[in-house]
Amino acid sequence: MSLECTKWEMAVCEVTVIHSWSSPCSLSTSLMYSFAQRDDVEVLDEPLYANFLRVSGLHKPYRDQLLSKMESDGNKVVKDIISRPGSKKYRFCKHMSKQKVLGLTEDLMKNGKHFILIRNPLDILSSFDNDALPTFSELGFVELVCIYSELYELGKPPVVIDAAELQQDPEDTLRGLCNDLEIPYQPAMLKWEAGPKSIDGLWAPWRYKTVHKSTGFKQERKDLQPFPFSLYALLEQSLPLYNLLRRHVKKKRSLLSPPLPLPDLPVPANEKLLAWVGDEIVTRESAKVSVFDSVVQGGDSVWEGLRVYNGKIFKLEGHLDRMFDSAKALAFENVPTRDEIKEAIFQTLVRNGMFDNSHIRLSLTRGKKVTSGMSPAFNLYGCTLIVLAEWKPPVYDNTHGIVLVTASTRRNSPNTLDSKIHHNNLLNNILAKIEGNNAKADDAIMLDKDGYLSETNATNIFIVKKGRVLTPHADYCLPGITRATVMNLVVEQQLILEERRISLSEVHTADEIWTTGTMGELSPVNAK
Secondary structure (H helix, E strand, C coil): CCCCCCCCCHHHCCCEEEEEEECCCCCHHHHHHHHHCCCCEEEEECCCHHHHHHHHCCCCCCHHHHHHHCCCCHHHHHHHHHCCCCCCCEEEEEEEHHHCCCCCCCHHHHCCEEEEEECCHHHHHHCCCHHHCCCHHHHCHHHHHHHHHHHHHCCCCCEEEEHHHHHHCHHHHHHHHHHHHCCCCCHHHHCCCCCCCCCCCCCHHHHCCCHHHCCCCCCCCCCCCCCCHHHHHHHHHHHHHHHHHHCCECCCCCCCCCCCCCCCCCCHHHHCCEEEECCEEEEHHHCCCCCCEHHHHHCCEEEEEEEEECCEECCHHHHHHHHHHHHHHCCCCCCCCHHHHHHHHHHHHHHHCCCCCEEEEEEEECCEECCCCCCHHHECCCCEEEEEEEECCCCCCCCCCECEEECCCCCCCCCCCCCCCCECCCHHHHHHHHHHHHCCCCEEEEECCCCCEEEECCCEEEEEECCEEEECCCCCCCCCHHHHHHHHHHHHCCCEEEECCCCHHHHHCCCEEEEEECCCEEEEECCC
């Protein structure tokens, strides 16, 4: 059966409307030309433009002509033009996001199929002529986000595609778009003839000079041009909104490598969490630090792991004491006060509703630098505080026990880096953890330079031999908060506690072994 309506049927032929929403200079006209090549689609070029000019009062050189030739009542446009019966199965409507103004009927969003076309503002802003520079409102990114939110609330979350995908792989992107819109893909969508089109709006002579030279989405690679830094403020305003929408693009291409599939989270509830970064609470996806931050530049940061039980943080004061000692040992300046850090912790926990069975990764970096480099003299902004709270049960199987393997990687000597500084530069531990992973063990035992027991890559360690509880001196290992708590409990129970050098053979022949740490709590070790 033909997709065309006969003249007899034309008045009653139902049309499925496809709405495209975008910012200017986002390949929206190219996409309109693409859909116009189909044998089952008619297209409308910005049918709401006259209504937008009438409502906004915006001056354009073609304003009077446009208002005299196009319907300027937006609701009449929706009812009598966009939604009218037609001769094709589909009607493609190209819209600029800023043209969705107040007063339009709800039918515009409730009916039809919608998708959003985005483009990196780096590319959008670079495409404007110097004599026609845009304003932030003209870019329409705020409206695009609002359109996405409105459709989402209607139970119709729109497909989002990126103009970069269209240029890099037009066929794959168009196939995906058609699939999401539940319409068949047609190869004719890939090509069109150069020159003006009968479907162009009357503004085409002013706006479509470049697209009239095109015959498809793929373009010859041009040398990148420097960004016009006079538009830097616009870029700062627009880029976060673009990135917000880009999260909803199904297939993202990367300059460096193909994107990996989204992994499953160990605790799904952590998909939506709030973190403290700097001086504010942000969402998970926005929880980032500057590329100039010292933790990025050189792992120059200190941290603590905190655990929450029944509305209270275990040994908070002891952890803060160690953090401030570590920051002082590294000569941090402009460090937040104890009360400020506590307030950030409590605000983060309350906002997340985390009062039990949760863990906090508390980090304090030396802060952002004025330029990249190692020297702390470049750190002139003050420290960066990070409070990352997660739903996190103990990471080890504390009921059945854990398995350890001895790593060949030795624990740092205080001659090189004092373990009493609880720093973020954990490569020494990570190398040992890699050995543990390769051996399919839960963790790896680390020895000191003389071959004596130090700790595991993540925890302190205790052994029991003939009724005596032994643990290594805190020379090479971190003097853990949970470790100190266990040592106090051993003494309180009037058991024999020895803090001394422990050889590996003593570990192998121990009657009992366990590890301690805030994240893992107390974990029994199984012989293997």
